[in-house]
Structures are given as structure tokens and as C-alpha cells.
Amino acid sequence: MLVIRRDLVDAMVAHARRDHPDEACGVIAGPAGTDSPERFIPMDNAERSPTFYRFDAAEQLKVWREMDANDEVPVVVYHSHTATEAYPSRTDVSFAGEPDAHYVLVSTRDPVEHEVRSYRIVDGVVTEEPVKIIEP
Amino acid sequence: MAVTVSIPTILRTHTGGEKSVAAEGSTLAEVIESLETNHGGLKARLVKEGVLHRFVNVYVNDEDVRFAGGLEAAVKDGDNVTILPAVAGG
Numbered sequence: 001m002l003v004i005r006r007d008l009v010d011a012m013v014a015h016a017r018r019d020h021p022d023e024a025c026g027v028i029a030g031p032a033g034t035d036s037p038e039r040f041i042p043m044d045n046a047e048r049s050p051t052f053y054r055f056d057a058a059e060q061l062k063v064w065r066e067m068d069a070n071d072e073v074p075v076v077v078y079h080s081h082t083a084t085e086a087y088p089s090r091t092d093v094s095f096a097g098e099p100d101a102h103y104v105l106v107s108t109r110d111p112v113e114h115e116v117r118s119y120r121i122v123d124g125v126v127t128e129e130p131v132k133i134i135e136p
Numbered sequence: 137m138a139v140t141v142s143i144p145t146i147l148r149t150h151t152g153g154e155k156s157v158a159a160e161g162s163t164l165a166e167v168i169e170s171l172e173t174n175h176g177g178l179k180a181r182l183v184k185e186g187v188l189h190r191f192v193n194v195y196v197n198d199e200d201v202r203f204a205g206g207l208e209a210a211v212k213d214g215d216n217v218t219i220l221p222a223v224a225g226g
Contacts, residue, residue, distance in 0.1 A: 025223070047224075054224035057193045057200045064220055073145075077223060089226040095191055097146050097221020 001129050002102040002118040004028075004037050004076070005136045011040045013114050016080035016106040019045065023053040023080050024106075029067050030075035037075040037102075045079075052091070053079045076118075078104035086115040088126050096121035102129070137162050139211055141171060142218040150175045159217070164194065165207040167217055182219070183207065193220045 008028055016024045025045050028037035041063055046056040067073060077098055081089075086105035088096075096103060099122045107115040120127045141159050143151050151157050157175065161167035172179040182189055187206060194201045195218040201209040211217065 027223075043223075052224070052226050054222065057195075057202070057222070058198075060193065060220060060223060061195055061198065061200075061218065064218075079225060092225035095222060095224045097144065097191060097223070099146055 001132055002037075002076070002104070003035075003132045003134060006133050007136050008037055008040055008076075009116055009131075009133055011042075012078050012104065012106050013108075013116065015042045016082075016108045016114070019080070020108045021050045021082045022048050023050065023082060025053040025055060025077075025079035027063065027074040028076035028078070029070070029072040032071050032073045035075060039072065050082050074098055074101050076104050077101045078106060080106045080108055082108050084109060086117040088119055088121060093121055093124055093126055096124075099123075104131075137211055137213045137215075139167055139213070139215045139217050141167065142216065144219055144221050146221055147178060147181055147219065150178045150181070161211055163207065164196065164201055164205075164209040164211060164217070167211055168207070191222050193222050194218070195220075 023045055026042040029039040030036045044056045044059055045053045047054050086107035103119045103121050105117050118129050118131045139159055140156055142156050159167045159170040161170050168179050168182055182192055196209055196211055196215055
């Protein structure tokens, strides 16, 4: 189960809406060992595409080094789907390289209603998990 | 040339859980061969058909090796090689 503060969910949705129709992506870092997302880090989608996303490699190195220095890990890795449901695509599964992360998908295909769902992706296997939103 | 290589979580099964390991080489290709000698299985996770796998980013110090010769990227004594999973999808 992903337990996450409402303001962090709102921040992911706002980022996804802002970049729509391109896919938006980012991470939420949290202290190692806590499984608790705390620090919202929107990333550039280097692809600037409605069907693909990729963290900019230089930005990713900088952010991953900051997390290392803070003893943080990427608790959430999120991206948006702008025309399809919030379910991992085949490409998402093939790239999933953070076995301890919650992969959050935000769908902005509906202009009003958004969809936020979370998954574990380990060794090519996708497992959906409940999302518990808590008030900050 | 002795270098330090940072290993991401997903590849630490090949290093007995170690976050950072020592390796030798004057190019990235040689460093990867040296890693493979001590941590079997790593090479196949990094290289496919003679080029770096698209699922990983490799940096020598702060430089993405894709812009520095790929597997032929030069490595000097004391350099830090960082491997990160590419975060991407559709």
C-alpha cells in the first residue's frame, strides 16, 4: 500500500495537468527505510512527448546524488498518461528499474476527472496496490 | 587505473548488496570487464550487442558517457563511475 499526503498527490496531478498533453514525470523522495514520500521533485521529460517520458540523464544524476547525500530514496516514481488509463504500459514495465519504488500513474485523459493509481513493478511483474491518502 | 563504481539498488544482487565497488580499467568497457570478473552477471545488465543497454545511464564523474564515447569513454585513476537505472517509459 502507498500511504501519501494529499498535498503530494495534488502536486503530481497539478504537474500532470500543466504538462498535458505531454507526459509529466518526477519522483517523491523519502528517508531511506521509511517508505514515506516526503520531498516532491518534478523532473523534466526529456522526450517532451504525449506517449513517452524519460528523465533527463544529467538532472537525474543531480537529483539522485542529492537523495544519496540526504539519505533519501525515490519512494515514488510518477508519470502521467495523457490519453490512456493510469496503468503501466509495456515500455513502463521494461524500464522499471527501482524495485523498491511505488510507481504512480496519473491519467489526465479526462479534462476534469483525474485517475491516480500505484503499482510495484519487480522483475517485469506489475502488482497494483491501494493508495491511502492522508491529510497533512 | 583504479576507479569506484556506484551500483544502483536493482543491480546490487550482483555485488552482494554493496552500493559501491572497486574496478580497474582505462575505458568504460575495461571497467565493465573488470566488474564482470568479480561480480558475474553485471555485464549482461549493462551491455547489449556491444553497446550500453538503453535501460541504464552510466556516468564518469558528472558526464553521461553517451556523450563521451559510450563504452570507449576514457576513465582515469580515481574516477567515479555511477550507474543509474534510466527512468523512462510510455
